């Protein structure tokens with residue numbers, strides 16, 4: 001699935017208009033119709049179409065006599081234009097609709113202006129200046145008895161913090177009032193205040209029950225605060241074609257071909273992963289990673305342990321192998337076995353051991369996952385680590401580790417916003433991958449994975465794919481192991497990172513509530529079975 005920026009969406013729309021296939025006004029009509037369809041699909045109780053034969057007054061129940069009531073808030077751009085279409089279409093279905101416009105009608109863009117006039121020809125529009133708040137009092141009196149609020153204030157054109165006339169709808173007390181009264185809030189394209197490119201809130205944002213977007217989801221729907229402000233996201237086609245654009249970000253997907261093993265081959269044809277462990281009492285994380293590497297199908301997996309931890313690890317493992325790896329020289333000796341084709345360093349490795357082993361591992365130029373301590377150990381001089389990285393590496397930082405390695409990029413992503421569109425987690429991960437010269441997987445419910453060539457995907461664990469039980473100690477270690485196992489199997493770094501991230505969330509969803517990190521590798525067989533692998 002594609003995740004677009006506002007600029008990419010505009011380019012797609014402009015290409016369609018330029019080709020003469022469709023006009024902007026037609027697109028706006030389709031968008032408004034899409035919103036109304038989505039409202040009826042989401043809340044059938046609001047859909048009184050088709051009820052007409054029995055709707056003679058004698059058949060109506062006491063609650064049904066009143067028309068359904070909507071308040072539509074329109075902003076100064078085309079998002080507002082969509083709002084006027086929605087108002088007209090709901091009115092056509094017998095709804096009582098009240099429309100507010102925030103902005104100067106004279107300055108509406110042409111298509112929005114046409115729809116403003118169509119509505120205004122027979123109905124009142126209550127107008128307020130964009131940056132003033134006189135409507136707040138008016139609006140607060142409205143909610144009693146209304147069923148629906150439609151947010152058409154700002155969509156993909158949001159460029160400044162959301163304030164003024166309608167932003168009181170973003171305030172928690174107003175929101176609670178609406179919720180208590182059962183009023184549904186629908187945002188057109190994006191909740192006003194949410195940056196469609198970054199999922200960051202500019203000023204404050206409306207919290208919707210449902211957001212209806214067009215053609216494809218935007219990045220802001222899945223990144224950052226997007227999921228908490230959008231409610232559910234429904235995507236409606238408005239008859240646009242997809243553009244060829246290598247910069248478009250996609251979501252991760254199942255890849256049966258890359259995951260299946262051919263019917264021939266022995267264990268060495270599926271690679272041999274080496275997972276480096278920390279010292280005594282600190283070996284659990286590496287064992288989790290190793291178990292993950294084995295379950296995703298690496299032919300062999302060896303744990304490289306310091307002498308102090310040999311007994312501990314030996315008593316805990318069966319199918320895994322154990323090799324004593326004592327310091328950089330020990331690693332150098334171990335790596336003389338060139339069948340060790342994928343390395344994983346980081347989970348509970350310890351900073352001192354990480355500083356000793358990471359340079360040796362990187363010098364060996366094998367496919368290498370660097371996670372946790374293998375990243376944080378270089379916080380004082382990230383440049384020294386970055387200088388040693390090569391294009392077979394995958395870095396898997398969480399937010400804290402990312403900020404230690406790429407402090408300036410993290411600062412840009414977290415800075416207070418005066419203007420939009422905001423620098424996003426996608427922008428940050430792309431910049432980091434470029435600087436590191438290797439794949440960077442930036443964790444979270446919105447995991448972003450980028451390669452130095454600009455390819456970027458989001459492994460989205462929100463909405464219907466939510467996996468909150470992944471927020472458990474050790475789940476990141478298993479992810480590092482999944483990646484190492486797939487690298488051992490010969491997947492390219494970007495493929496391995498994308499596939500592992502997808503699988504990680506599927507395993508969590510397969511297990512469900514109560515998940516702990518140990519459970520993740522054990523779900524792999526069932527997830528594979530469902531993929532017919």
Ligand SMILES: NC(=O)C1=CN([C@@H]2O[C@H](COP(=O)(O)OP(=O)(O)OC[C@H]3O[C@@H](n4cnc5c(N)ncnc54)[C@H](O)[C@@H]3O)[C@@H](O)[C@H]2O)[C@@H](O)CC1
Nearest residue numbers: 013028031077078079154155156157158159160161162189
């Ligand atoms: N691009 C497309 O393909 C389509 C776009 N459509 C609609 O058009 C929307 C985009 O329209 P626009 O580009 O006109 O953008 P918007 O309608 O989102 O808003 C832009 C206007 O708001 C002003 N503005 C931005 N942030 C502000 C703030 N914080 N306070 C006050 N004013 C602010 C801008 O100066 C501009 O006048 C989409 O979200 C969608 O709803 C649909 O009609 C169908 C197709």
Ligand SMILES: Nc1ncnc2c1ncn2[C@@H]1O[C@H](COP(=O)(O)OP(=O)(O)O)[C@@H](O)[C@H]1O
Nearest residue numbers: 398443444445461467470471473474475476477
């Ligand atoms: N709420 C969440 N929803 C989905 N995935 C999550 C969530 N919280 C964390 N994760 C995922 O769980 C893993 C946690 O990794 P990490 O932060 O390194 O923890 P640890 O070091 O304890 O293993 C990452 O893959 C991250 O993307």
Ligand SMILES: [K+]
Nearest residue numbers: 151154188190
């Ligand atoms: K909106």
